[in-house]
Amino acid sequence: MTEMQGGKAKIVTAAMLVIGNEILSGRTRDANMHFLAGKLTEAGIRLMEARVVPDVEDTIVAAVNELRGRYDYVFTSGGIGPTHDDITADCIARAFGVGIDVQPEARRRLEAHYEPGMLNAARLRMARIPDTATLIDNPVSAAPGFRIGNVLVMAGVPMIFQAMVASVLPTLTGGDRLLSRTVICQVPEGAVAEPLGALQKEYPDVEMGSYPAFRGGKASTSIVLRSTDRQRLDAAAGRMHEIFRQLGGEPVENEIV
Amino acid sequence: MTEMQGGKAKIVTAAMLVIGNEILSGRTRDANMHFLAGKLTEAGIRLMEARVVPDVEDTIVAAVNELRGRYDYVFTSGGIGPTHDDITADCIARAFGVGIDVQPEARRRLEAHYEPGMLNAARLRMARIPDTATLIDNPVSAAPGFRIGNVLVMAGVPMIFQAMVASVLPTLTGGDRLLSRTVICQVPEGAVAEPLGALQKEYPDVEMGSYPAFRGGKASTSIVLRSTDRQRLDAAAGRMHEIFRQLGGEPVENEIV
Numbered sequence: 001m002t003e004m005q006g007g008k009a010k011i012v013t014a015a016m017l018v019i020g021n022e023i024l025s026g027r028t029r030d031a032n033m034h035f036l037a038g039k040l041t042e043a044g045i046r047l048m049e050a051r052v053v054p055d056v057e058d059t060i061v062a063a064v065n066e067l068r069g070r071y072d073y074v075f076t077s078g079g080i081g082p083t084h085d086d087i088t089a090d091c092i093a094r095a096f097g098v099g100i101d102v103q104p105e106a107r108r109r110l111e112a113h114y115e116p117g118m119l120n121a122a123r124l125r126m127a128r129i130p131d132t133a134t135l136i137d138n139p140v141s142a143a144p145g146f147r148i149g150n151v152l153v154m155a156g157v158p159m160i161f162q163a164m165v166a167s168v169l170p171t172l173t174g175g176d177r178l179l180s181r182t183v184i185c186q187v188p189e190g191a192v193a194e195p196l197g198a199l200q201k202e203y204p205d206v207e208m209g210s211y212p213a214f215r216g217g218k219a220s221t222s223i224v225l226r227s228t229d230r231q232r233l234d235a236a237a238g239r240m241h242e243i244f245r246q247l248g249g250e251p252v253e254n255e256i257v
Numbered sequence: 258m259t260e261m262q263g264g265k266a267k268i269v270t271a272a273m274l275v276i277g278n279e280i281l282s283g284r285t286r287d288a289n290m291h292f293l294a295g296k297l298t299e300a301g302i303r304l305m306e307a308r309v310v311p312d313v314e315d316t317i318v319a320a321v322n323e324l325r326g327r328y329d330y331v332f333t334s335g336g337i338g339p340t341h342d343d344i345t346a347d348c349i350a351r352a353f354g355v356g357i358d359v360q361p362e363a364r365r366r367l368e369a370h371y372e373p374g375m376l377n378a379a380r381l382r383m384a385r386i387p388d389t390a391t392l393i394d395n396p397v398s399a400a401p402g403f404r405i406g407n408v409l410v411m412a413g414v415p416m417i418f419q420a421m422v423a424s425v426l427p428t429l430t431g432g433d434r435l436l437s438r439t440v441i442c443q444v445p446e447g448a449v450a451e452p453l454g455a456l457q458k459e460y461p462d463v464e465m466g467s468y469p470a471f472r473g474g475k476a477s478t479s480i481v482l483r484s485t486d487r488q489r490l491d492a493a494a495g496r497m498h499e500i501f502r503q504l505g506g507e508p509v510e511n512e513i514v
Contacts, residue, residue, distance in 0.1 A: 021466050024304045025437075026295030027481060028468070033309070038283030047281045049316075050309040052290070055466070059306075082447045083467035084454040122450030157469065180282075190339045193379030197341040209278050209312070210340035211285070212414065224284060 009228040012175035014040055015067040016050040019060060019078040019088055020156055023052050031158045032077045039165055044174030045073065055079060060091040068095075068151050073172060075165075078156030080145065082122040088153060089146075093130035096148055103129035106144050113142030137167045176228040178207075181237040185249035188212070188219040195243045196223065199236065205229065206236040266485040269432035271297055272324040273307040276317055276335040276345055277413055280309050288415045289334045296422055301431030302330065312336060317348040325352075325408050330429060332422075335413030337402065339379040345410060346403075350387035353405055360386040363401050370399030394424045433485040435464075438494040442506035445469070445476040452500045453480065456493065462486065463493040 016036055022028040033050050040047050048071055053059045060079075067074045079088030093100035106127035110119055126143035129135065136145035136152065138160055145154040145164045154164040185192075189212040200208045206227040213220050223240050227233040237253075244251040273293055279285040290307050297304050305328055310316045317336075324331045336345030350357035363384035367376055383400035386392065393402035393409065395417055402411040402421045411421040442449075446469040457465045466481040480497050484490040494510075501508040 021464070022468060022481065023290075024294055024307065025435075025481075025483070026291060026293075026298050026304075027437075027439075029291040033280075034283060034286040036283075037281055041283050047283075048311060050281065052307040054305060081467065081469060082450040084450070084457050085466050118447075120447065120451065122454070123447040125450075159471075178282075180284075182284075190375075190377065190380040193339040193341070193382075194377065197379070200341050207278070209342050210338070211279060212338060214416075224279065224282075226282070 010175040012045045012073075012173060013048045013071040014045050014073040014075060015048060015071045017060075017063055017067060017074060017076045018050065018052040018156075019055065019076055020052075021054045021085075024054055030077075032156065032161045035158070035162060036075055036077075036165060039169060041178065043169050043172065044177040045172065046175070046178065055085050055087060057087055057091055057094070060088065061095045064092060064095040064151060068149060072150060074151045076151065076153050077161050080126065080143065080153060080155055082125050082143075086125070089128055089130060092133075092146075092148060092151060092153055095151075096130060096132075098131040098148075100128050100130045102127045103133075103135075106135060109135075109138075109142045109144060136164050139163050139167075178226045178228055179230055179233050180224060180226045181233060181253060182222055182224050183237055183240045183244065183251050183253055184220060184222045185244040185247075185251040186218055186220045187244055187247050187249040189221045191247055192221055192223070192243065195246075196240075199239055199243065202239075203232060203236045206232055208236070267432040269302045269330075269430060270305045270328040271302050271330040271332060272305060272328045274317075274320055274324060274331060274333045275307065275309040275413075276312065276333055277309075278311045278342075281311055289413065289418045292415070292419055293332055293334075293422060296426060298435065300426050300429065301434040302429065303432070303435065312342050312344060314344055314348055314351070317345065318352045321349060321352040321408060325406060329407060331408045333408065333410050334418050337383065337400065337410060337412055339382050339400075343382070346385050346387060349390075349403075349405060349408060349410055352408075353387060353389075355388040355405070357385050357387045359384045360390075360392075363392060366392075366395075366399050366401060393421050396420050396424075435483045435485055436487060436490050437481060437483045438490060439479055439481050439511055440494055440497045440501065440508050441477060441479045441511060442501040442504075442508040443475055443477045444501055444504050444506040446478045448504055449478055449480070449500065452503075453497075456496055456500065459496075460489065460493045463489055465493070 023030045037047050079086045129146050133146040133148035138144050140160045154161050209224040211222045225236050241251045280287045294304050336343045386403050390403040390405035395401050397417045463484040468479045470477050482493050498508045
């Protein structure tokens with residue numbers, strides 16, 4: 001957990017590692033990153049980096065070790081099913097230098113889930129959990145995710161990923177929430193860029209992002225202001241409204257969090 | 258360009274770097290990665306890794322240098338607009354150790370695009386291009402992307418990103434295309450996992466991915482087979498049909514490329 005300048009805000013960081021050839025080939029459009037990003041922001045955890053890597057052992061191990069050293073939490077998705085291309089659990093065990101074997105509680109959950117005689121060797125692979133890891137519930141299809149150290153390993157199927165995120169988030173320590181306001185106006189980005197830059201210099205503690213859009217043939221700009229300090233955020237957002245009005249626009253807000 | 262075992266397939270690799278706080282905060286769902294992944298696969302270029310990083314100079318510079326050393330091409334999206342948070346061009350110049358300034362041809366394009374008097378200092382920032390880079394056309398809003406070395410720098414707005422990809426792809430050298438067939442069957446993944454694993458061992462040169470789905474309450478599995486060798490691919494896909502039929506299923510294919 002890093003302390004921000006002045007020791008005021010508690011910052012908790014995270015990375016996401018999406019594991020799967022299907023995302024990189026364009027076959028599947030990842031949905032988990034966007035979901036997790038929103039949930040982490042709500043929980044006061046800042047997603048600082050996301051990576052997509054293929055089902056290649058060395059690549060996964062290297063990415064896990066790099067990310068878990070750099071951020072407070074690492075969330076992985078994908079590669080924990082019953083088939084030969086599901087190698088995430090083995091990669092995590094190797095990254096942590098621990099053994100891996102069928103874990104009794106994980107096996108019990110699979111036995112309870114499948115009809116008698118249906119828990120074959122391939123399905124039993126889903127009970128292989130790295131030593132010292134704790135299980136993450138899977139209310140959809142029983143096969144659990146797991147947590148080891150600061151790494152949380154979850155399924156790639158969005159419905160299961162989302163259920164696992166819901167079950168682990170309350171167990172994590174969040175930091176100060178990054179509050180945000182978004183001021184939108186039918187003014188082109190290039191027209192507001194200079195006063196916005198000046199405002200950013202005046203409020204270095206409020207992060208300001210500018211996002212252009214073209215709707216119905218008209219250029220508009222969304223300014224996203226983010227800060228852990230409600231007063232500074234509101235002051236900067238108020239100034240942003242003034243800037244847009246001075247440019248002849250009528251600013252609105254579509255989200256105040 | 259890496260040669261595959263046996264010297265048969267020419268493999269050309271790429272990475273994507275998505276630059277922008279808005280993706281990591283969950284405000285915006287990235288659309289460019291999925292689009293690029295599909296186009297690269299068609300062009301015989303293999304997307305090996307994708308990263309999302311925030312608008313932080315050191316982070317962007319480090320990622321660019323790591324990825325451009327590791328892959329044949331690096332595609333970036335985002336951060337080339339007119340506002341203070343658009344720092345991609347400066348980061349690329351720093352990564353390559355070259356200067357950056359307003360480039361005459363880029364300036365000419367902006368002058369031709371804007372009404373007289375509208376090309377203010379902020380908009381002129383979009384003509385700042387690292388030394389030795391060549392321009393990538395922007396048919397939507399004029400402000401160009403650029404290529405320097407093996408790095409292609411493009412806008413984050415999807416409409417502009419897609420136009421830029423269309424204009425640069427024909428200029429790149431692709432490798433042998435990874436052909437694919439997808440065999441789908443209403444058989445649960447756990448039932449097909451063992452014969453699939455055996456088939457993978459028999460065809461180590463055909464990449465096999467397994468993707469479970471639940472449609473209308475019924476479990477189905479998609480097996481994606483990929484190879485640069487048409488004959489080997491077809492042989493493996495034929496065997497996959499047999500495996501599903503032996504399990505009592507009726508396999509279909511939804512894409513033969």
